[in-house]
Amino acid sequence: MLPKERGFIPKRALSYFILALSAVMLLAGCTSSSPTKESASSSQSPSDSQSPNAVKDELILAVGKTDVGMFDPKKGWGTHAQIRLTHSSLLTIDSELNFIGDLAKSYTVSDDALTWTFPLRDDVKFSNGEQVTAEDVKFTYEMLKEDGIKFDLSFVESIGIAEGNTIVITLHEPRSTFVSQLTEIGIVPKAHYDDNYSQNPIGSGPYKVVQYNDGQQIIMEYNPYWYGTAPQFKKLTLLLLAEDAALAAAKAGQADIVYVPPTFAEQKVEGMTLRAFESIDSRGIMLPAVPSGAKGKTNDKDVEVGNDVTSDLAIRQALNIGLDRQKLLDVAIGGYGQKAYCLCDNMPWFNEETIVDDGDIEGAKKILTDGGWSDSDQDSIVDKNGRKAEFNMFFSSSDQLRTDLSLAVADQASELGIKINLIGATWDEIYVKGKTAAVAWGGGRHHPHQLYTMNSSKVIDTSYHNMSNYRNPKVDEYLDKALTATTQEEANKYWKLAQWDGHTGFSGIGDAPIVWLVRVDHLYLANEKLNLGKQPVHTHGHEWALFGNITEWTWDN
Amino acid sequence: MLSVQEGWNVRKTMLLLAASSAAFLLLLLFLGFWLSNDNLRLSVARNLPPSWEHPFGTDWLGRDMFTRTIKGLRLSLSVGALASVISVVVAIVMGTCAAVFGKAADAVISWIIDLFIGMPHLVFMILICFIAGGGIYGIVLGISLTHWTALARVVRSEVLQVKNAEYIQISRSCGKSAWYIARRHIWPAIFPQILIGFLLMFPHVILHEAALTFLGFGLSPQTPAIGIILSEAMSHISTGKWWLVVFPGLLLVVVIKSFDSIGERIRILLEPASSHE
Numbered sequence: 103m104l105p106k107e108r109g110f111i112p113k114r115a116l117s118y119f120i121l122a123l124s125a126v127m128l129l130a131g132c133t134s135s136s137p138t139k140e141s142a143s144s145s146q147s148p149s150d151s152q153s154p155n156a157v158k159d160e161l162i163l164a165v166g167k168t169d170v171g172m173f174d175p176k177k178g179w180g181t182h183a184q185i186r187l188t189h190s191s192l193l194t195i196d197s198e199l200n201f202i203g204d205l206a207k208s209y210t211v212s213d214d215a216l217t218w219t220f221p222l223r224d225d226v227k228f229s230n231g232e233q234v235t236a237e238d239v240k241f242t243y244e245m246l247k248e249d250g251i252k253f254d255l256s257f258v259e260s261i262g263i264a265e266g267n268t269i270v271i272t273l274h275e276p277r278s279t280f281v282s283q284l285t286e287i288g289i290v291p292k293a294h295y296d297d298n299y300s301q302n303p304i305g306s307g308p309y310k311v312v313q314y315n316d317g318q319q320i321i322m323e324y325n326p327y328w329y330g331t332a333p334q335f336k337k338l339t340l341l342l343l344a345e346d347a348a349l350a351a352a353k354a355g356q357a358d359i360v361y362v363p364p365t366f367a368e369q370k371v372e373g374m375t376l377r378a379f380e381s382i383d384s385r386g387i388m389l390p391a392v393p394s395g396a397k398g399k400t401n402d403k404d405v406e407v408g409n410d411v412t413s414d415l416a417i418r419q420a421l422n423i424g425l426d427r428q429k430l431l432d433v434a435i436g437g438y439g440q441k442a443y444c445l446c447d448n449m450p451w452f453n454e455e456t457i458v459d460d461g462d463i464e465g466a467k468k469i470l471t472d473g474g475w476s477d478s479d480q481d482s483i484v485d486k487n488g489r490k491a492e493f494n495m496f497f498s499s500s501d502q503l504r505t506d507l508s509l510a511v512a513d514q515a516s517e518l519g520i521k522i523n524l525i526g527a528t529w530d531e532i533y534v535k536g537k538t539a540a541v542a543w544g545g546g547r548h549h550p551h552q553l554y555t556m557n558s559s560k561v562i563d564t565s566y567h568n569m570s571n572y573r574n575p576k577v578d579e580y581l582d583k584a585l586t587a588t589t590q591e592e593a594n595k596y597w598k599l600a601q602w603d604g605h606t607g608f609s610g611i612g613d614a615p616i617v618w619l620v621r622v623d624h625l626y627l628a629n630e631k632l633n634l635g636k637q638p639v640h641t642h643g644h645e646w647a648l649f650g651n652i653t654e655w656t657w658d659n
Numbered sequence: 660m661l662s663v664q665e666g667w668n669v670r671k672t673m674l675l676l677a678a679s680s681a682a683f684l685l686l687l688l689f690l691g692f693w694l695s696n697d698n699l700r701l702s703v704a705r706n707l708p709p710s711w712e713h714p715f716g717t718d719w720l721g722r723d724m725f726t727r728t729i730k731g732l733r734l735s736l737s738v739g740a741l742a743s744v745i746s747v748v749v750a751i752v753m754g755t756c757a758a759v760f761g762k763a764a765d766a767v768i769s770w771i772i773d774l775f776i777g778m779p780h781l782v783f784m785i786l787i788c789f790i791a792g793g794g795i796y797g798i799v800l801g802i803s804l805t806h807w808t809a810l811a812r813v814v815r816s817e818v819l820q821v822k823n824a825e826y827i828q829i830s831r832s833c834g835k836s837a838w839y840i841a842r843r844h845i846w847p848a849i850f851p852q853i854l855i856g857f858l859l860m861f862p863h864v865i866l867h868e869a870a871l872t873f874l875g876f877g878l879s880p881q882t883p884a885i886g887i888i889l890s891e892a893m894s895h896i897s898t899g900k901w902w903l904v905v906f907p908g909l910l911l912v913v914v915i916k917s918f919d920s921i922g923e924r925i926r927i928l929l930e931p932a933s934s935h936e
Contacts, residue, residue: 346894365719369898433701433720509720513701524879
């Protein structure tokens with residue numbers, strides 16, 4: 103024992119020595135690195151101080167970590183409002199949500215809503231200097247129609263080119279949401295489009311992509327051939343950072359604007375102010391509407407479908423009126439949001455009859471009792487025929503907001519006697535298991551097409567549409583009528599009826615396959631000198647919703 | 660020396676220290692059951708720094724951090740106890756079999772022990788946990804299947820040593836069965852080693868439980884587990900909410916240290932010869 107002990111002491115001393123040494127080296131590392139950082143920032147500041155009137159023409163942004171369908175419409179570039187920086191589309195929307203021409207000078211629709219005519223601008227060029235022609239538009243639409251995955255253009259009969267640089271699109275049947283797709287589809291050059299387009303994107307937007315490091319950053323520079331108003335900022339560096347890293351970058355002065363989740367909203371960063379933008383970005387709980395045991399598909403994978411608890415209408419309706427939306431807003435997102443009763447609150451196609459007096463615990467308990475649920479064994483969870491009102495709920499664990507909202511929902515549901523077990527997961531797992539359990543769901547666009555994809559029984563088993571496997575013939579009928587309406591007014595009438603027609607509907611007071619709860623404000627910490635112009639109501643996706651009016655952004659010295 | 664033994668002595672100090680550590684742990688356990696689950700409810704009292712009402716402050720959803728921490732440690736202690744017991748049982752069985760059932764069994768078991776030790780510890784646990792489907796069940800399984808090896812080796816060598824002792828040879832010549840010998844002669848002899856091994860395994864197991872819950876593994880964020888608390892707090896350190904991480908972390912260290920101290924003291928008391936080292 104003794105010799106061993108002797109060996110031990112020097113070893114211990116040695117380990118202390120090494121510890122001390124590493125501490126010294128760590129400190130030395132810090133001190134040697136900080137001067138370089140200072141010199142980097144000081145090399146920037148003189149240029150600012152010497153010429154205070156110099157126009158700042160570079161922006162560093164950390165507005166979200168997104169890597170969906172990079173730059174290629176076929177991979178989904180445009181489905182989350184991404185295209186405004188890099189591409190132009192036939193139409194676009196202004197800050198009042200009106201449809202205005204972009205690539206098209208104007209547009210006309212025939213009375214039967216089957217023929218759409220777009221005279222194109224003659225002065226539009228891609229970032230490589232080549233003219234954007236009607237051929238390119240025709241190519242883009244035909245390519246996406248053939249692909250049919252990210253953009254459903256199956257109702258398009260043909261795309262023709264008419265005299266005078268004009269595109270004529272004919273449809274099989276009227277489609278009221280087509281006009282929105284026209285704003286989402288970015289035009290790609292026929293001559294340069296291939297499977298590697300993501301690596302070498304050429305578009306006709308105000309910026310061109312000069313560098314994209316997968317999952318790290320996107321660098322964009324001004325496209326000198328851009329036909330619209332020249333933006334003040336000639337270079338954009340988008341850092342793809344996680345939420346807390348983005349905040350750290352803002353504190354270190356390394357970014358001009360960062361996205362912050364509501365939990366970080368009260369952070370004070372010198373020289374930066376909080377910008378909150380109302381959005382139609384809604385959050386709710388998707389609840390399977392069929393009992394367990396069924397099979398189905400999500401994103402082309404075979405999955406299990408159904409949940410025995412959430413398929414009971416009383417449970418879904420009780421959650422709709424029992425959950426206190428204002429309290430959810432206060433607790434989970436610090437009050438930075440609005441109540442939501444549908445996916446489309448305050449939009450022209452929103453049915454205001456679906457607004458309920460929520461937080462009504464007595465009312466919710468009555469619905470449960472009428473539905474046959476009672477707490478027979480006094481464990482404060484209601485049950486029916488021996489089955490407890492208990493189900494799993496998935497949420498994206500990398501999303502702070504959905505995590506917090508899910509916790510708050512589960513907390514409130516326990517007051518109703520409904521036990522929700524939360525499971526954090528990645529989206530890949532959620533798509534596989536999500537049809538057997540509740541999911542913290544999100545959505546919201548400037549157009550009503552999602553009302554169709556989330557509630558029509560015709561899209562069950564395609565992509566991740568209608569995850570609840572909800573099926574109501576009456577709702578299907580209204581949705582079809584809305585989709586094929588010839589005018590927006592007629593379409594809106596049917597969208598509203600699909601939500602609630604006095605007897606049935608997919609909204610919370612109807613069948614409630616998705617209980618919508620809140621609309622979240624999009625929050626950004628931005629340099630106080632950065633003027634973001636007049637922002638429209640944001641759509642789902644805080645990463646790209648900002649950039650619709652990028653050409654209006656200014657730096658006010 | 661004599662005068663010391665009559666009054667206050669080192670042995671009593673040791674006992675007192677061990678007893679106070681044990682009392683501290685029992686207090687935590689008691690608090691874990693006594694504190695109301697209502698404190699885990701969300702409220703608008705968000706982001707409060709430590710105060711008398713909330714000794715550890717509240718988190719960004721208004722949950723009382725003191726309750727969460729104590730309940731988290733209760734989970735750690737239960738998982739730790741369960742996993743330690745399983746590990747000890749496995750270790751005793753493996754160690755005894757290796758020593759008693761001859762060369763072939765010894766070779767096989769030693770090989771298994773080497774195999775388990777050879778795998779990187781944390782990776783192995785994650786693997787088992789993942790295969791078992793996560794959750795508390797996966798965590799307990801993952802931890803208990805990886806921690807028995809060192810103790811099994813100790814048990815094996817102890818048993819080998821004891822086995823050849825004269826009284827056991829005599830017992831065998833008297834026709835006692837192997838089971839009788841194992842039960843009446845061998846296990847009592849190695850009991851101190853096992854007890855110490857059990858106690859010293861606790862901190863190890865609890866730390867690994869914290870590591871696994873830190874990584875997630877199917878535990879719901881509703882469950883107060885010390886690893887979950889720490890990993891959640893990570894994303895809030897950048898916003899200056901130090902109390903979310905300092906108090907739970909500190910308490911975890913104190914709990915670990917208490918177990919370590921109990922184990923060490925008992926080891927010294929049971930093996931008085933080693934107290935002079």
